[in-house]
Amino acid sequence: xxxxxxxxxxxxxxxxxxxxxxxxxxxxxxxxxxxxxxxxxxxxxxxxxxxxxxxxxxxxxxxxxxxxxxxxxxxxxxxxxxxxxxxxxxxxxxxxxxxxxxxxxxxxxxxxxxxxxxxxxxxxxxxxxxxxxxxxxxxxxxxxxxxxxxxxxxxxxxxxxxxxxxxxxxxxxxxxxxxxxxxxxxxxxxxxxxxxxxxxxxxxxxxxxxxxxxxxxxxxxxxxxxxxxxxxxxxxxxxxxxxxxxxxxxxxxxxxxxxxxxxxxxxxxxxxxxxxxxxxxxxxxxxxxxxxxxxxxxxxxxxxxxxxx
Amino acid sequence: xxxxxxxxxxxxxxxxxxxxxxxxxxxxxxxxxxxxxxxxxxxxxxxxxxxxxxxxxxxxxxxxxxxxxxxxxxxxxxxxxxxxxxxxxxxxxxxxxxxxxxxxxxxxxxxxxxxxxxxxxxxxxxxxxxxxxxxxxxxxxxxxxxxxxxxxxxxxxxxxxxxxxxxxxxxxxxxxxxxxxxxxxxxxxxxxxxxxxxxxxxxxxxxxxxxxxxxxxxxxxxxxxxxxxxxxxxxxxxxxxxxxxxxxxxxxx
Numbered sequence: 001x002x003x004x005x006x007x008x009x010x011x012x013x014x015x016x017x018x019x020x021x022x023x024x025x026x027x028x029x030x031x032x033x034x035x036x037x038x039x040x041x042x043x044x045x046x047x048x049x050x051x052x053x054x055x056x057x058x059x060x061x062x063x064x065x066x067x068x069x070x071x072x073x074x075x076x077x078x079x080x081x082x083x084x085x086x087x088x089x090x091x092x093x094x095x096x097x098x099x100x101x102x103x104x105x106x107x108x109x110x111x112x113x114x115x116x117x118x119x120x121x122x123x124x125x126x127x128x129x130x131x132x133x134x135x136x137x138x139x140x141x142x143x144x145x146x147x148x149x150x151x152x153x154x155x156x157x158x159x160x161x162x163x164x165x166x167x168x169x170x171x172x173x174x175x176x177x178x179x180x181x182x183x184x185x186x187x188x189x190x191x192x193x194x195x196x197x198x199x200x201x202x203x204x205x206x207x208x209x210x211x212x213x214x215x216x217x218x219x220x221x222x223x224x225x226x227x228x229x230x231x232x233x234x235x236x237x238x239x240x241x242x243x244x245x246x247x248x249x250x251x252x253x254x255x256x257x258x259x260x261x262x263x264x265x266x267x268x269x270x271x272x273x274x275x276x277x278x279x280x281x282x283x284x285x286x287x288x289x290x291x292x293x294x295x296x297x298x299x300x301x302x303x304x305x306x307x308x309x
Numbered sequence: 310x311x312x313x314x315x316x317x318x319x320x321x322x323x324x325x326x327x328x329x330x331x332x333x334x335x336x337x338x339x340x341x342x343x344x345x346x347x348x349x350x351x352x353x354x355x356x357x358x359x360x361x362x363x364x365x366x367x368x369x370x371x372x373x374x375x376x377x378x379x380x381x382x383x384x385x386x387x388x389x390x391x392x393x394x395x396x397x398x399x400x401x402x403x404x405x406x407x408x409x410x411x412x413x414x415x416x417x418x419x420x421x422x423x424x425x426x427x428x429x430x431x432x433x434x435x436x437x438x439x440x441x442x443x444x445x446x447x448x449x450x451x452x453x454x455x456x457x458x459x460x461x462x463x464x465x466x467x468x469x470x471x472x473x474x475x476x477x478x479x480x481x482x483x484x485x486x487x488x489x490x491x492x493x494x495x496x497x498x499x500x501x502x503x504x505x506x507x508x509x510x511x512x513x514x515x516x517x518x519x520x521x522x523x524x525x526x527x528x529x530x531x532x533x534x535x536x537x538x539x540x541x542x543x544x545x546x547x548x549x550x551x552x553x554x555x556x557x558x559x560x561x562x
Binding site: 014049052053054055056073074075076077078080082084086088089090091092093097100101102103104105106107108109147 | 311313314316317318320321324325328391392395396397399400401402403404405406407557561562
């Protein structure tokens with residue numbers, strides 16, 4: 001794999017002393033989808049803005065496709081597309097013109113066929129002659145995506161692209177992201193929707209208070225940090241957990257008809273066989289058994305709060 | 310040079326102008342006609358001639374300058390302030406463009422619009438008075454330079470302004486008085502000697518004087534000084550814009 005984006009010890013501090021980025025280092029491979037998770041004010045947008053040239057870094061280096069974002073800003077920026085978090089569009093301009101502007105700004109020759117293809121893919125073709133102000137919020141967000149795609153970026157930043165959009169657009173977005181990945185485009189996505197990261201990301205980065213807490217393969221992260229629970233459902237509800245099962249640290253659900261056992265997926269012995277034997281020994285009759293793995297959301301909340309997952 | 314970017318910005322800015330073309334055309338025609346009715350006819354009937362030129366014809370260069378300067382400033386300031394206000398400036402800052410390309414795109418479009426209006430006023434004026442242009446090349450050069458230099462000033466104002474009130478602050482409180490006191494409607498020689506000296510500190514005097522010279526060969530100050538004034542002003546604006554993009558003042562955090 002080739003590293004397309006390399007961030008080394010990136011810092012950004014403001015005049016009032018606030019440190020938005022505290023030495024972030026991160027390598028992103030070509031063609032991967034990285035989801036950056038973090039609470040509000042964590043530094044996600046600052047990180048993206050710095051890489052894209054909107055914010056000037058205090059120190060550190062960033063290269064895109066081997067080009068330094070400051071010394072070789074033209075070559076670096078040509079490779080980058082950005083879909084910003086806020087809907088920022090000229091309200092009186094037509095969809096077609098605003099998308100065409102983006103292509104020109106990035107130094108590309110006019111290519112109406114490509115713009116048509118992008119607009120059709122984003123269901124904007126019928127709206128191409130409409131002024132931006134006539135579009136719905138979801139449509140405006142599609143225009144932002146079309147603008148970013150119009151200059152054929154190799155690295156695409158999606159800053160909370162599905163914030164406040166309907167389910168249909170979110171699904172469309174995921175499909176577009178999958179298609180771009182197929183075409184070899186590297187995607188860095190910030191999101192509040194954990195299921196979004198869970199559904200489409202290859203790797204997940206967690207950022208908080210300007211520090212990158214971890215970057216890991218999504219499946220590995222879930223396997224390493226995820227808890228797994230087994231729910232033993234009983235035919236008859238019980239009021240208390242029998243003393244013979246105390247060693248298993250079980251929890252009883254609200255109805256008293258299910259025992260919840262939490263175990264480490266990476267442990268050599270999960271203790272499930274012993275548990276099931278002990279449950280039978282205690283005279284309890286099983287109705288059903290089901291397992292549940294902790295979601296990325298739980299992992300994320302635990303990481304940010306500093307508690308073990 | 311990213312010529313595609315320059316063309317894209319220029320085209321995008323001109324599209325805004327073409328959307329309101331009728332307004333852009335009729336507004337200067339109407340205001341020029343009103344100036345001729347009020348100043349040319351009412352006041353002009355009392356001032357027959359200024360240095361051998363009919364009063365109506367005498368005020369034409371000043372009238373053109375008045376509109377062109379104000380329009381150049383407002384076009385350029387709105388051109389760059391709007392992306393700041395709407396947030397669309399993110400695209401400009403993240404695009405592979407340098408400050409020269411951005412300035413050529415925005416200032417070029419603003420200057421083109423002002424130039425168009427300048428010619429509309431000139432043509433309108435020709436219906437009211439007999440115009441003569443002794444130095445047509447110099448006239449066009451002065452007009453173009455004025456459009457460019459005040460578009461640069463407007464660009465700076467647009468970057469500096471953080472709200473719409475500030476946008477009109479400089480044009481209304483600084484530029485308009487300077488233009489009105491810069492010999493738009495009178496010759497400097499008509500003023501008392503003390504005021505003649507004070508007036509020479511008004512940079513607009515040099516612009517209007519030079520422009521009027523291109524029409525009638527009449528000038529309040531030597532033509533060389535007029536040219537020098539406009540070149541220095543343009544250079545100062547360009548230098549300031551270079552510093553803005555170097556430091557990211559008011560545009561890049």
